[in-house]
Amino acid sequence: xxxxxxxxxxxxxxxxxxxxxxxxxxxxxxxxxxxxxxxxxxxxxxxxxxxxxxxxxxxxxxxxxxxxxxxxxxxxxxxxxxxxxxxxxxxxxxxxxxxxxxxxxxxxxxxxxxxxxxxxxxxxxxxxxxxxxxxxxxxxxxxxxxxxxxxxxxxxxxxxxxxxxxxxxxxxxxxxxxxxxxxxxxxxxxxxxxxxxxxxxxxxxxxxxxxxxxxxxxxx
Numbered sequence: 001x002x003x004x005x006x007x008x009x010x011x012x013x014x015x016x017x018x019x020x021x022x023x024x025x026x027x028x029x030x031x032x033x034x035x036x037x038x039x040x041x042x043x044x045x046x047x048x049x050x051x052x053x054x055x056x057x058x059x060x061x062x063x064x065x066x067x068x069x070x071x072x073x074x075x076x077x078x079x080x081x082x083x084x085x086x087x088x089x090x091x092x093x094x095x096x097x098x099x100x101x102x103x104x105x106x107x108x109x110x111x112x113x114x115x116x117x118x119x120x121x122x123x124x125x126x127x128x129x130x131x132x133x134x135x136x137x138x139x140x141x142x143x144x145x146x147x148x149x150x151x152x153x154x155x156x157x158x159x160x161x162x163x164x165x166x167x168x169x170x171x172x173x174x175x176x177x178x179x180x181x182x183x184x185x186x187x188x189x190x191x192x193x194x195x196x197x198x199x200x201x202x203x204x205x206x207x208x209x210x211x212x213x214x215x216x217x218x219x220x
Contacts, residue, residue, distance in 0.1 A: 001091075001112055001121040007032055010039050010079040014050065017042055017078055030086065030111045030119055031078045037117040040082030047081065088113045091120055095131045095191055098123050134192030136163040143168060147186050152179070166194030173201045 006024035008017050010033050020029055021044065028043035075081040089098050089110045098110055102125065112121040140163040144156040148170075159172030170187060174180050184198045 001123050001127060003121045005030060005111075005119060005122045007119065008042065008078050009034070010077065010082070012078045014047070014076055014081070017081070018047060028109060030122065031082045032119060036119070038086050038088060038111055038113050038119050039079070040084035041086045041111065042078050042082045046083060049081075050075075086111055089123060090114070094189070095128055096189065099128050102128065131191050132166060132194060134166075136166065139163045139166070139168060139190060139192050142190055143170065143187065147183070147190070151186060152183055154183075163193075166192060167197065168193045168195070169197040169199060171199035173203075175202065177202050 006020055006026050007030050008020055010031050012020075012031075017029065021027065028041055030038055031040045031042055033039045087101065087105045087107050087110060089101060089112055091112055091114060101110060102108070109122055109124045111119055112123055114120050140161050143161050143163070144159070148154050148156045148159055148161070154174065159170055161171075162169045168187060168190060170183075174183060180200045180202045183200055184196075187193070187196045187198065190196070
């Protein structure tokens with residue numbers, strides 16, 4: 001997360017917004033209301049609507065159900081031009097959550113707001129992708145110490161954990177199917193893991209009911 005965020009107030013004019021974007025070399029800025037709460041986001045795409053013009057947009061946007069863009073083309077302040085509500089995320093949300101939200105909402109960055117709606121930072125695609133630069137040994141240490149030993153109270157020496165180029169492979173046996181499934185699920189959420197190869201087994205007596213296929217877990 002970047003805490004030095006370029007922002008504008010909701011009363012900022014068109015040229016003021018453009019000046020901030022150019023000075024800070026960003027393609028979008030969060031918009032704050034008078035109390036400092038996140039009100040929306042203005043992007044270059046929003047500003048470009050002004051160049052097209054409200055009249056030129058009218059017929060096309062009405063036919064496609066995007067009338068709000070015609071209003072933006074006539075706007076002169078950040079409050080008029082911004083997209084709202086802003087697609088945001090909380091400080092405690094995971095990198096995986098941020099990635100899914102960016103993908104689902106088709107945005108390049110997410111303002112980070114606290115419980116009171118105050119802006120505390122911003123997360124970009126580069127920030128999200130940087131987690132995959134995490135060293136293999138650090139990932140292996142988390143799997144062995146924090147997940148296998150601490151979270152599941154299992155003996156890490158009973159498992160073979162390898163991490164190569166971010167690909168995590170865990171081999172070992174647990175008491176039953178339920179533990180195997182929960183452990184495999186926990187491995188999916190290890191930050192920096194490019195893929196997870198589950199080689200966890202359990203006694204044949206604890207096999208799932210007939211017709212139940214044990215899922216294979218992979219990190220995405």
